[in-house]
Amino acid sequence: MATPLPAPSWTVTSVLERSYTLARDNFAAFFTVAVIFGAVSLVVNILSLGLLAGLVGLVCSVATSICLTWGTLQAIAGRKPEWEPMLRQLQGPMFGRLLLLGCIQYFVIAVSAIVVIGPLFLIPLWAVTIPVMMIERADIGGAFNRSMDLTAGRRLPILGAFLLWFVIFAIGAIVIITLLGHGALGSLVMWIYGALAGIVVHTLPAIFYVLLREEKEGVSPAHVVAALD
Template identity: 25%
Template sequence: MTTATMASDKLEIGRVIQQTFEVLGRNFVTFLALAAILTGIPTVIVGLIQMEASETNSATAWAWFVTTGLISGVAALVLQGALTYGAIHYLNDRRVSIAESITIGLRSFLALFAVGLLYGLAVALGSLLLLVPGIMIAIAWCVAVPVLIAERKPIMDTFGRSAELTRGNRWRIFGLVLIYVVAYVIIGAIIAALSGAWLLVNGDGDVGAGPGEIAVNTVTNVISSLIGATGGAVLYTELRRVREGATPNALAAIFD
């Protein structure tokens, strides 16, 4: 029986969630370090710069907001590339180092930026026309970055390949995204509440401003980037498994 014959058609949401947290748990130190470097540090720097810029004239502030936003976005894409590489290799019983993962992310820097920019523009334009087209584009192209990293396809081909992999499972992916969004909101609310309580207990009534807000944003962003990027890599491998019968060994071989 061939691997293609063994492949099922439908994505299992529970399996994606389970494997995401398994990959995170088994690679926690490495992945947390990557998220701290590529998400935590940029978030702190962006927050401090924006605090300073908010006290200047509006034109300068907007320039800083745009610049720091781009820096943060690029770092997030590099992180997704690094975690995609690490997650796929883990699923093939091989662990990668922090340096190796970052190298892969940086090596794909320009392509990652192009894919992220085109993806963001397409989703934004689709949302301006009507909300539904934007959501459909976002779901169809949700594994474009893992495709880019794993299969090294030309930039424009990554979107078609992502659409091909997600076809037939987009409602399930949409449900998975909803679960992620709800979890993100809950985690953010818990962290904000704990931070606010700590500030009040310590006599600081300026809750949610300045360094406190930066700390909350940093922790929330690190957690969400860990789950989001790792989940994206796992989703990609699962889509290849259910649609093509691809094994982890076959997936990891493309990096050789």
């Protein structure tokens, strides 16, 4: 029988605080990246392109996650990420594979929402797939498997962090829609609000990846991020 893991040295609250701090300290760069991709999605939605709008929105969400994951890893290493190097990840040799990985992951999680319980199982299971591929150069199958290995025994607090941010930002979105409606002003404010929420939530995969590597394998954050050099 496998020996149960001891209680983690981190808590859901400490992770939320760290994600907020990283977003705050790197606000200009993170927000610029999120707004750029959000603007593309906003324009496509305004044009009412149907299924194409959904596909573009999916790709923009994944691209945002890739760029902000890279930026978060840099920030964890004590560097100051800038928006231009983050956007240049779109030209990186692994971007196509990372994009495909993220699109598969996001799509499957979205479809799993049909049975309600699906996302609650898959989100923590696949929480660190993108940083796994980015740091360890894993293929798509390897990234999913490695994420499942790293998150084993820690999925409930991981899910808790994602859910708490979701609830907090969902309440804010409800307030905005109630006050401003779905018109032009409401859409503009929601675009900005979505970008603000994104720069916080998209830091979580990198944070959890570094914490889990340190906890389970004794690998320091500096050593983890050194693979990006």
